Amino acid sequence: MFPAMLLYLLFVLIRPQDYPDLVERFTLPLQPMALVLAAAFWLFSPRKRFDAPQYPLMLAFLFVLMASHVVNGWLGGALEQLEKFAPVVLAFVVFANGLQDRAKLLTVMRAFVLAAVVLAVHGIEQEATGLGWTGVGLSQGTRIQYVGIFNDPNDLGMLFVMCLPMAFYLRAHAGGMRGLWWGLCALVLLYGVYLTDSRGALLACLVMFGVYLWQRRGLFIAGSLGVVAVGVLLALPSRFSEIDAEEASAQGRVDSWYEGLQMFRGDPILGIGPDMYSDYHHLTAHNSFVLVMAETGIIGFMVFLALIIYAFRMMWAGSRPEGTYAWAPEPTEDAAGDAWDDADAGDDDAGGRTLALALLLSLAGFFTCAFFLSRSYVVILYLLLALVVAHYGNLRDRNPALPAFSFARDFLAWPFIAVGGVVGLYIVVKILMATS
Numbered sequence: 001m002f003p004a005m006l007l008y009l010l011f012v013l014i015r016p017q018d019y020p021d022l023v024e025r026f027t028l029p030l031q032p033m034a035l036v037l038a039a040a041f042w043l044f045s046p047r048k049r050f051d052a053p054q055y056p057l058m059l060a061f062l063f064v065l066m067a068s069h070v071v072n073g074w075l076g077g078a079l080e081q082l083e084k085f086a087p088v089v090l091a092f093v094v095f096a097n098g099l100q101d102r103a104k105l106l107t108v109m110r111a112f113v114l115a116a117v118v119l120a121v122h123g124i125e126q127e128a129t130g131l132g133w134t135g136v137g138l139s140q141g142t143r144i145q146y147v148g149i150f151n152d153p154n155d156l157g158m159l160f161v162m163c164l165p166m167a168f169y170l171r172a173h174a175g176g177m178r179g180l181w182w183g184l185c186a187l188v189l190l191y192g193v194y195l196t197d198s199r200g201a202l203l204a205c206l207v208m209f210g211v212y213l214w215q216r217r218g219l220f221i222a223g224s225l226g227v228v229a230v231g232v233l234l235a236l237p238s239r240f241s242e243i244d245a246e247e248a249s250a251q252g253r254v255d256s257w258y259e260g261l262q263m264f265r266g267d268p269i270l271g272i273g274p275d276m277y278s279d280y281h282h283l284t285a286h287n288s289f290v291l292v293m294a295e296t297g298i299i300g301f302m303v304f305l306a307l308i309i310y311a312f313r314m315m316w317a318g319s320r321p322e323g324t325y326a327w328a329p330e331p332t333e334d335a336a337g338d339a340w341d342d343a344d345a346g347d348d349d350a351g352g353r354t355l356a357l358a359l360l361l362s363l364a365g366f367f368t369c370a371f372f373l374s375r376s377y378v379v380i381l382y383l384l385l386a387l388v389v390a391h392y393g394n395l396r397d398r399n400p401a402l403p404a405f406s407f408a409r410d411f412l413a414w415p416f417i418a419v420g421g422v423v424g425l426y427i428v429v430k431i432l433m434a435t436s
Contacts, residue, residue: 002098004038009112012031014197015147019135021135041296049402054096056095057303061307062081066082093386099390100390113163123196142197153198153386161208164208165357202369253286256286258429260277263281271295277374288370288374289371298418303412304376317402
């Protein structure tokens with residue numbers, strides 16, 4: 001099962017099937033085949049768990065995507081969404097269940113980081129020669145890009161951002177040359193972020209740095225250094241220094257957000273239908289939250305928010321200092337076997353708290369980028385959520401005092417949270433339009 005999961009991850013991240021010179025050679029759907037193989041092994045696995053709220057929420061989100069097209073009169077659209085998003089649901093279930101011990105979770109994190117480094121090195125080659133080994137050149141003549149789902153520099157930057165906390169975690173909890181290697185990987189990813197020239201990715205780096213300082217040094221120090229970091233980035237010769245509500249690109253995003261709000265007003269319950277945004281406006285939403293709100297209505301928006309917020313709550317709870325919950329003693333090798341690798345975890349990592357913090361930072365970075373991109377349905381998001389769910393399940397196995405989250409128990413609160421999210425987006429858009 002696990003080798004098939006890694007093979008699937010290879011096709012998702014490295015994407016040799018999308019290389020221009022190799023497209024014709026990949027006549028078989030190798031990525032879906034690897035996923036089906038992993039799922040088949042999982043079906044025969046004795047270890048299955050569905051105690052996290054994300055499991056029913058993923059199925060509910062798939063149902064909403066399909067139902068939205070049905071109520072809008074397009075039955076074929078429902079089948080199209082089943083074909084597109086059902087594999088994402090399956091990948092989430094397989095990875096969340098298949099990473100039931102931390103050794104495998106750490107291996108997948110290493111795979112994410114190494115794959116991201118490969119893509120960054122490809123970008124460095126693009127920057128140096130104008131053309132990467134895939135045969136793809138620079139975007140807009142200056143910004144690095146890759147192939148497939150990473151052919152947009154912003155998507156590439158989002159992947160680098162998501163993997164940065166993982167690389168720093170691996171560096172901090174590996175000794176000797178391994179620590180130097182993961183530190184070098186982190187530096188390559190940082191340089192890759194710079195080469196994408198993605199303002200959202202640069203802002204995400206600031207957000208992750210601020211959250212880390214907040215957790216380690218307090219809110220005052222995090223805020224103070226954050227102001228300094230913003231000043232430094234604004235002084236750098238990059239697109240970040242051009243951030244302005246009146247700048248054409250930013251204005252286009254704000255206009256699109258406003259149009260998304262109008263679409264929501266027209267179809268507030270189940271939206272206009274997935275992948276229909278561009279039929280109503282010449283630009284995409286450029287905001288993952290606005291996209292879901294407009295295309296799936298308040299019901300889909302509520303489910304999407306729940307998926308995300310539960311992930312943040314899990315990693316927040318899992319990263320709390322010792323004494324917050326009744327943490328169990330660190331397992332010995334005899335008690336835990338290969339599942340808990342002390343060489344990778346470190347004595348200060350009781351129950352994987354620093355790993356939870358790393359995944360919390362990955363979530364913060366990803367959704368900072370996603371606030372400026374329409375990436376609500378991309379598989380990378382749901383693989384990250386799978387890592388979160390798997391790690392929190394591991395933590396609760398050792399520490400039952402950690403909160404057990406339940407959508408059914410919180411059901412009455414979620415409609416109010418979703419409405420609050422809509423109001424918040426409306427206020428943000430109105431402020432930006434008034435200042436532009």
